[in-house]
Amino acid sequence: MATIKTSKKTTPTTINVFYGLNESTDGDTELKLGEASVMKNWRVTDGGKLKKMEGYAPLFTSLGTGKIQGQWYGKVTGTFYHLFAYGGSIYKRTSGTNTIIGTMTDAPTSFFFFNEKVYMKNGHEYKSWDGTTFADVAGYRPKIAISTPPGGGGTLYEETNRLTGAKHQTFSPSGTLTAYQLAETAITSVDFVYDGTTLKTAGTDYTVNLTTGIVTFTTAPTAGTPNSIDIGWTKGTGDRASILGCLFARVYGGANDSRVFIFGNDTTRNRLYYTGLADTVPSAEYFPANGYIEVGSDEFSVTDAQKHQSSLLIFTEKGSYYASYESVTLSSGLVAASFPAYSINDIKGNVALGQVKIINNNPLSIYEGIYEWTLITVGSDARNANYISRRVQPSLDLVDLTKAVTFDWEEKGEYWLCVGSLCWIYNYRIGVWYQRENVKAYNFLEIDGELYFGTDGTIMKFDPDLRTDNGIAIKAVWEMNFYDFGFEYLNKYMNNVWASIKPDPKVRLDIATVTNNDGTGETQTIYYSLATFEHADFNKWSFLTSYNPQPFYIEIQAMGFTYFKLILTNESLNEDCTVLSINMPARMGGKVR
Known part of the structure; x- marks a missing residue:
């Protein structure tokens, strides 16, 4: 009796x-269904589409x-400003207009806000802007x-300030003596x-006798009021180069954010400098002479520092550390803040200098x-570092990861890492990776949930209504x-594929x-x-x-076939696409021979 063989x-x-x-090194036949061996310029939504x-x-x-x-956005004296650095100038952007507010060396520039001022560092200068005045940070005059x-x-x-040679000292007069000896000579x-x-x-x-540092009054000051005489003087310029040479700043202070930590000076590569309290008030303009941390060997630079819970995590080119607040008595007898570093x-x-980001309260380096x-615990335990880029x-x-630029787009739940014009994006809400091409970003900024990036000559803004990258x-x-449908030893046959698409005014999907x-x-x-007359193309008209x-x-x-794959593309200038699902009804045949 004759039989007809049919596929199952x-x-x-x-x-x-x-x-x-x-990008499994075992080959893409080992991927799970729904993973991609290539994925560029598609995003996985929080719903997995x-x-x-x-x-x-x-x-x-x-x-x-x-x-x-560099760029920054925030409120200064009650008004929101978008600031950016370009061509040796600092611009403010308000109401669609760019206005120069000051000048700085044309170099990578970091911004931070502290005590009602925006501060700017570029490894050459240290500037501030209070909404009106743009100026060099001269430095707080400490009361020594x-x-x-x-x-x-x-x-x-107080200790001397690295930013300035200016100081002052208060005296309690005797009522009879006229000569007052300052704490320094040769002023x-x-x-x-x-x-x-x-x-x-x-x-x-x-x-004044500048050589001896003695101020002689014509008439002896009246006694009775402690610290009634206040004398200010200058000797030298401090150690401004150590502070001006730093590029990045982070705000931290232990239980509160009362101090600024700076790093990125090539001449003191494994050192962070931190600010002190200026007559008990937090200040970004007072860097005490002993206010620094030396981390590890000077063979490796400090590349970033980030607040993590109550500690400051410090990263070098090789090794990671943590620091927290302690008080210490200096050899002079002065009690000062200290932040000793311990190895992790x-x-x-x-x-990548300055590119550690805090994601879900954990640093990504x-x-x-x-x-x-x-x-994070004390000790050199590599298990503290969870490898997420496998x-x-x-x-x-x-690529050269030392040149990476990173950003946390919180609105999307995405960690971006860009080198050149290619970005790797980690959606940390759902734990998936994808790539974005043609983003030549030197820095990023998020304003009201929207993403901006600084590039050559201008700032680009991502827009959900745009279908092109600047045209x-x-x-x-x-x-x-490559998928075997669970039977790698069987031949398969397929005559059709279904794709479920989210309706939008104009949609296109190419399937190979x-x-x-x-x-x-x-x-x-x-x-x-969808039926809409906006940008209507009657060659593809539909009344759906x-x-x-x-x-x-x-x-x-x-x-x-034994293995099968789909390639989904969209290169349209004006058509969007959201793929909800793909259905592939394969029929099984005989064994592969």
């Missing part, structure tokens, strides 16, 4: 959840060929001694002398790959793994199939247009009005 049907294979990019990424456009006409060196008798001495009160100048609130006049009320890991640190730091490590290995088509590519024996098949295109998910059917000819 199986339950259709459906991708309902997309799991992002996995595939959505083409938005485009961007310039915020303003290009200023020229130079780089946007109080309750001083005319003959000198007194009680030590540059005496800048003021106060008796109570009265400013005295040089030459009339007093004379002797190997893993961070290689760059050392060969990307590490999330959890369970799925994209092959492509990360091809250039965005080619979104999602390439499925690839098998192990026939290579890449013909690309087929799905179009969908449903906003419900729409399944689309395409015919394919995939015969006798």
Whole structure:
């Protein structure tokens, strides 16, 4: 009796959840269904769907060929400002207009806000802006001694300030002595002398011997009021180079954010400097002479520091540390703040200067790959560093990670790492990776949930309504793994594929199939247009009005294959796409021979 052989049907294979990019070194046949071997310019939504990424456009006409060196957004004296550095100038942007507020060396610039001022550092200068005045940070004049008798001495009160050679000292007059000995000799100048609130006049009320550091009053000041005499003077310029040479700043203070820590000076590469309290008030303009931390060996630079819970985590090119507040008595007898550093890991640190980001309250650092730091404890235990970039490590290995620029786009729950014009994006809400091309970013900024990046001559803004990168088509590519439908030893047959698409005013999806024996098949295109006259294209006109998910059917000819994959693309200048699911009903045949 004759029989007709038919292939066995199986339950259709459906991708309902997309799991992002996995560049497995074991080959893409080992990926789980929903992972992609190539994924560029698609985003995985929080619901696990595939959505083409938005485009961007310039915020303003290009200023020229130079780089946007840094940017900041926040409130100063009650008004929100967008500040950025370009071409040796600092601009404020308000109401769509760019206005120069000051000048700085054209170099990468970091901004931070402290005590009602915006501060700017670029490794050459240290500037501030209070909404009106843009100026060099001259530095706080410390009160180095109080309750001083005319003959000198007194009680030590504050350390000298690295930013300036200016100081002052208060005296308690005896009522009879006229000569007052300052704490320093060979001084540059005496800048003021106060008796109570009265400013005295040089030459009339007093004379100065710069060599001995003695101020002699014409008439002995009246006794009875402690610290009624206040004398200010200058000797030298301090050690400004150590502070001006730093590029980055972080705010930390132990239980409160009362101090500024700076780093990035090539001449003191393993050192962080920190501010003190200026007469008990937090200040970004007072760097005490002993206010610094030396971390590890001077062979390796400090590359970042971030507040983590009650500690300051410090990263070097090789190794990581933590510091927290302690008080210490100096050899002079003065009690000062101290932040000793203790090792966490002797190997893993961070290689990209200033690019550690706090994600979900845990630091992410760059050392060969990307590490999330959890369970921070004292000791060199590498298990504190959770390796999270395994799925994209092959492509990360091809670039220089010391040049990485990173950002946390909190609105999207995305950690961005960009080198050149290619970005690796980690959606930390759902734990998946994908890539974004054509983003040449020197820095990023988020304003009201929207992402901006500084590039050559201008600032670009991502916009969910844009389908191009400043007029250039965005080619979104999602390439499925080679899949065997659970039976690698059987031949398969498939005649159709269904794709479920989210309705939008204009949608396009190009679908290509690839098998192990026939290579890449013909690309087929799905179009969908809701009935709207906005930007209407009557060549693709449709009177469809449903906003419900729409399944689309395409015919394919995939015969006798073992492995199968789909490639989904969208390179349209004006058509969006969100893929909700893919259905692939394969039929099983005979054994592979």
